[in-house]
Amino acid sequence: MASTGLTKRKYLDPQVLDSIKRLDLRARLVVEGFVSGMHDSPYKGYSVEFAQHREYVQGDDIRFVDWKVYAKSDRIYIKEFEEETNLKAMLFLDQSESMTYGEARSKFDYGATMAASLAHLIQQQHDSVGLTLFDEESRCTLPPSTSRAQLNTILHHLTDAEATRKTKIGDILHELSDRGGRKGLIIVISDLFDDPESILAGLRHLRHVGHDVLVFHVMDRDEVEFPFERMTLFKGMEQMPELLVDPKSLREAYLKEVQSFEESIRKGCQALKIDYIRTITDQGLEVVLTSYLAKRSHLLKGGRR
Amino acid sequence: MxxxxxxxxxxxxxxxxxxxxxxxxxxxxxxxxxxxxxxxxxxxxxxxxxxxxxxxxxxxxxxxxxxxxxxxxxxPRLGQASALPLDRTGSHHILILDRSYSMGYQEEGIRRPFDRLKGWADGIVGQIAAGGADRVSLILVDDRVTTPLRGELSLTQVRKTLSEFLAPSDGRARLLPALKAAQTLAGKEEEPARIYVISDFQKSFIEAAPEDPEGERGPDSALVDVLGDFHDQGIPVVFLPVAPRGVVQNSIVRDLSLDPSNAVARIPATVRATVIHRGPAGREVLATMTLDGENPVNRPLNLQPGEATEVRFPIRFLEPGYHAIEVSLTEDGLPIDDVRRLVIEVRDRIRVLCVEGGQGDPEEDPLLRPGFLYRNLLDPLADLDASEIQPGQERLRTFDVQLVDELRFQSDPNYFKDVDIIALLDFSGPREELAKRLKDFVHRGGGLLVAPGQDSLPDLYNLRLFRKGQGGARGEEAEEAGPLPLRLLEIRGFRGQLGRGKGGTIPDHYATPRIADPDSPYLRDFFEEQNLDKVLEAMPVYRYFATDVRSQPKATRVVLELDQADDPERLPLLAIRDYGRGTCALLTSNPTKQPDRWNELDQLYIALPLLHRLARGLAQQDQTHLNRLVGQALQTWIEGIPDSLYMMRPGNQGRKPLPLPLQIKDGNARMEAFHGTYKAGIYRLELSFSDKTHPDQELLFAVNPDPDEGVLDYVSAATLQQDFPKVEIQAELRLEKPDVVQAGTSEMGRLxxxxxxxxxxxxxxxxxxxxxxxx
Structure with a gap:
């Protein structure tokens, strides 16, 4: 079980180290095959990579006048370059009790792997990456850094994480927004088991302060399909009550609730121009990330043109 | 519910x-x-x-x-209070069907009652809803009551049983036992019962068994009580009379007897048949008698309505043994009672054992002894060969007489074998063991003549053959104590030497016999032959035993008594008492040839008919066990102990093995009662003895229909309604709608x-x- 593994990792015994190594390897395997460049920057300025020409206006720095074009056309044009900024990405991983659900692979394991993969990916791009583990409050925060040790630090924190508490994503997002600092990429990895209005308010706050936000909604297959047949006593996590019920009789209503929840989050994210990716833990992580990042890169490039 | x-x-x-x-x-x-x-x-x-x-x-x-x-x-079944429009079912229909032989009456133009019964029974079953909850019980009544179906739900089974079982039998029917059976059936089922009685309703069907044939008869009171019980319980009873409509006439051979009843081989006898006729007009018929199915003898008869006609047939049995006599009439609408059968056990001769008592004078002439007189009187042709016997003298060969003295008889029980009559002549008195044998002998059908004399001890007779104590017992106990008709008192009359021989005198005063019972069959010959009764009444009786007439048992009949002017008491001379299946006679003054004679009854012309008649009466065989009615059991004593018994039913209806007899006495066996006498006819009991002590034999039984059933005296519907006001009488079957027939219950099973x-x-x-x- 994930909780047993977590307890062992807390003491850094050989198995813990092996687990870190495996995560590292796993993240690397996932990253390979899709990394071809760096993140697009949303800012344009005078940088290395040419973006476009525009007519000179008074006040422009004459250093960027394209003299060759002036010589050919006798018109003064300014060369604009895409800004090469150092991406500041913040991984925001839910470590609440609900994330421990999952028989073969818990949602937390899946999310942690995803976070490690993204961290590795971001570091490969020489961007700075940080990590925040949260439940009802922020449990661990690593500020973004480009140092080589940052990834190992992130992995250690991931293996040390203990999921026992409730979650309050909305509050945490508000808290993150209020910290200020440079605008960057916020990657939220969670099952989002909280009030959708509260979550969307938090996300809205992040967008408001200028962050680019990515939401990976991690769900288990059981939670999406509710395939249970026998009479089951559902013991609620995160201090929720228990319920003895014939699952077949509830399946229809449950799935409606889940779909309604997903739909509200999806629509909210869409309105806030936030990428919302729902993943299921039995889906291959490399597939999820590849398809998403390729799509994102394509969109960004299309938007830049 | x-x-x-x-x-x-x-x-x-x-x-x-x-x-x-x-x-x-x-x-x-x-x-x-x-x-x-x-x-x-x-x-x-x-x-x-x-x-x-x-x-x-x-x-x-x-x-x-x-x-x-x-x-x-x-x-579940709702009561009548239910207002639900449900399919109403759940009654118990009890059909009492008369299958007596009168139901088979058939005349041209008249529908057979049995056929109407079948039609009506089918009609009743037909109106019961198929597949419902109605139960049907069938009670078939003739001489017995059978219930082939009890609470049957399957109408198919009911119809099958009706078709299989219903056929007129040879028996007669009474309603009372059938209603009692219906009462039992109604009590066993929960459904409300409804009883239908389908019969021709003869008077005999609803009347009590007659105790007094001449008495006034009406509906059986027990029957009225049972019907009242049904009414009180709310069980409707419907009488459905199916008597034939039209002119009904029927002739019946009612009685058949042999005269004399104790038939002896080669001795002529007479078969008497009584024929009655019911109908509006007289009828000429031909009566035919056969012996063992052969040699038919015909007699034309002109029968008048309501009158009994006697027809006689002379008969002579050539061989001893069992013989079947059958008298039949020209067949009419009810043929079963046109034939009647009689089985007779014919003896070769009537065997008489004369036991001589008294020591007497050793030098006395044996020809004067009483035994010699009796032998000469009963078997006067004993010393002649058969060829020497003249025609007309056959009657004198009826008896075969043996003499034995008292001492041998007292000690040897073998004398009881192969003997029909024992005559105790001047016998001192029986010892206790002998008295038991004598009682048993009479009880099983033997004849006993007690003629005490000078040497007889009346106290011994009284003690051992009359009653157990001296004057203690009365009534039935006294009757069961022994067969002697009267208690003996002292010797009375002339006490001196009589005039015959040795210079005796003839007394001036003597008694004379007088006929006390002119109707007694023991005196029939006297009225038929030359006024012998008048002569008998002139014969002097000098000495006699007085008897105690006050302690006379009920079964004792005084046939002759003495007229003695000096003795005002009643002085019986000859008294007869039936005891078991046999008879005992007491002659209080014994005829002898001895000098000190007690009377003059030794005169040949008196003694011969008197003793012959008396001996034949004593040898009267009770043959009722050989002649039974349909439904009555067959049972008899068998000489020897057979190894196998088979009963052959009439009409080749099968040979049924019978259980070997359990009751064995003195080397004889009593067969187990055979109850399967459902058909009229001759039943044959085959006996075989593996030890060859007895030859294999065939015993015959005649089983006749009860003639009362053939009287065809029907009770009208109006009379039935009057006699049984609580019963519904339906002269015509009214088929009701199921909801009416099955009213009162609603069965909810199907719903x-x-x-x-x-x-x-x-x-x-x-x-x-x-x-x-x-x-």
């Missing part, structure tokens, strides 16, 4: 099965920590009420199925079955709907 199959109500306990499954399912669950509990709780809160309702409804439907099924098969099916379908639909929703 009541139930037809209340035991099946237990099936309703199966309603607990769905409950148990439900509870077990709730107990057997898996535990799963669940993250998305909020969604689950939301879904649960939204669907909780509907889910509970659906689950409860499904559970109720599933529980209702076994309950409804149990109720349906238990078949509940349909309801159960509907519930089952609803359950399946609901379960399917829920299942689809859960997929």
């Amino acid at each position: 009541s139930f037809l199959n209340s035991a099946l109500l237990g099936l309703s306990a199966l309603f607990a099965v769905p409950l148990i499954i439900h509870l077990l399912n709730r107990r057997r669950y898996r535990v799963l920590p669940w993250a998305a509990m909020e969604f689950l709780m939301l879904a649960y809160q939204r669907t909780r009420r509907r889910m509970r309702m659906e689950s409860l409804l499904l559970l109720l439907l599933r529980c209702a199925i076994p309950i409804l099924l149990a109720l349906a098969v238990a078949r 509940l079955m349909m309801l159960m099916l509907m519930v089952g379908i609803s359950e399946a639909l609901l379960a399917g709907r829920l299942g689809r929703r859960r997929q």
Whole structure:
């Protein structure tokens, strides 16, 4: 079980180290095959990579006048370059009790792997990456850094994480927004088991302060399909009550609730121009990330043109 | 509400099965920590009420199925108060069907009562709703009551039984035992009973068994009581008379007898048959008699309505043994009573054992002894060869007389074998063992003549052959004590030497016999032959035993008595008493040839007919056990102990082995009673003896129909209604609608079955709907 593994990792015994190594390897395997460049920057300025020409206006720095074009056309044009900024990405991983659900692979394991993969990916791009583990409050925060040790630090924190508490994503997002600092990429990895209005308010706050936000909604297959047949006593996590019920009789209503929840989050994210990716833990992580990042890169490039 | 199959109500306990499954399912669950509990709780809160309702409804439907099924098969029945328009069923129809032989009466133009009975029975069964809850019981009544069907639900079985069992039998019928059987059947079933009696309703059907044939007869009071009980219990009884309509006439051979009844081989006898005729006009018929089925003798008869006609046939049995006589009439509408049969056991001769008592004078001439006189009187041709006997003298060869002295007889029981009559002449008195043998001998049909004399001790006779104590017992105990007709007192009359021989005198005063019972069969010859009765009354009797007439048992009949002027008491001379199947005669003054004679009755012309008649009377065989009515048991004593017994029924209806007899006495065996006398005719009992002590034999029994059944004296519907006001009389079968016939009950079995099916379908639909929703 994930909780047993977590307890062992807390003491850094050989198995813990092996687990870190495996995560590292796993993240690397996932990253390979899709990394071809760096993140697009949303800012344009005078940088290395040419973006476009525009007519000179008074006040422009004459250093960027394209003299060759002036010589050919006798018109003064300014060369604009895409800004090469150092991406500041913040991984925001839910470590609440609900994330421990999952028989073969818990949602937390899946999310942690995803976070490690993204961290590795971001570091490969020489961007700075940080990590925040949260439940009802922020449990661990690593500020973004480009140092080589940052990834190992992130992995250690991931293996040390203990999921026992409730979650309050909305509050945490508000808290993150209020910290200020440079605008960057916020990657939220969670099952989002909280009030959708509260979550969307938090996300809205992040967008408001200028962050680019990515939401990976991690769900288990059981939670999406509710395939249970026998009479089951559902013991609620995160201090929720228990319920003895014939699952077949509830399946229809449950799935409606889940779909309604997903739909509200999806629509909210869409309105806030936030990428919302729902993943299921039995889906291959490399597939999820590849398809998403390729799509994102394509969109960004299309938007830049 | 009541139930037809209340035991099946237990099936309703199966309603607990769905409950148990439900509870077990709730107990057997898996535990799963669940993250998305909020969604689950939301879904649960939204669907909780509907889910509970659906689950409860499904559970109720599933529980209702076994309950409804149990109720349906238990078949509840609503009372009359029910206003529900249900299919009304659930009565117990008891059909009492008269199958006596009179139901087979058939005349041209008249429908047979039996055929009408079948039609009506079919009609009643036909109006019972097929597949309903009505039960049918059949009671067939003739000389016995049989119930081939008891509470049968299957109408097919009822019709099959009606067709198989219904045929007129040879017996007679009475209603009372059938109604008692119906009473028992009605009490065993829960359904309200309804009784139908289909019969030709002769008077004999509803009247009590006659105790006094001449007495006034009416409806059996016990029958009225039973019908009253039915009325009180609310059980309707319907009489359906099916008597033939039109002119009914029938001739019956009512009685058949042999005169004399104790037939002896080669001795002529007479067969007497009494024929009665019922009808509006006289009828000429031909009466035919056969002996063992051969040598028919015909007599034309002109029968008059309501009169009894006697027809006689002379007969002579050439061989001893069992013989069957049959008298038949020209066949009429009821042929079964046109024939009557009589079985007679014919003896070669009547065997008489004369036991001589008294020591007497050793030098006395043996020819003067009483035994010699008796032998000469009973068997006067004993010393002649058969060829020397003249025609007309056959009657004198009736008896075969043996003499034995008292001492040998007292000590040797073998003298009781092969003897029909024992005459104790001047016998001192029986010892105790001998007295027992004598009593048993008479009880089993032997004849005993007691003629005490000078040497007889009356106290010994009284003690051992009359009663147990001296003057103690009275009534039936005294009658059972012994066969002697009267208690002996002292010797009375002239006490001196009589005038015959040795210079005796003839007394001036003497008594004379007088006929006390002119109707006695023991004196029949006296009235038929030359005024012998007048001569008898002039014969002097000098000495006699006085008897105690005050202690005379009921069965004792005084035939002759003495007229003695000096003695005012009644002085019997000859008294007869039936004892068991035999007879004992007491002659208080014994005729002898001795000098000190007691009377002059030794005169040949008196003594011969008197003793012959007396001996024949004593040798009277009770042949009633050989001649029975249909339905009566056959039983007899058998000489020897057979190894196998078979009963051959008449009309080649099979040879039935009988159990070997258990009751054995003095080397004789008593056969077990045979009750299978359902058909009239001659029954043959085959006996075989492997030890060859006796030859294999064939005993015959005649079984005749009861002539009362053939009288065809029908009771009209109006009279029936008058005699039985609480009974519904239907002169014509009125087929009623089922809801009328079966009024009073409403059976809900089918309704509940349909309801159960509907519930089952609803359950399946609901379960399917829920299942689809859960997929």
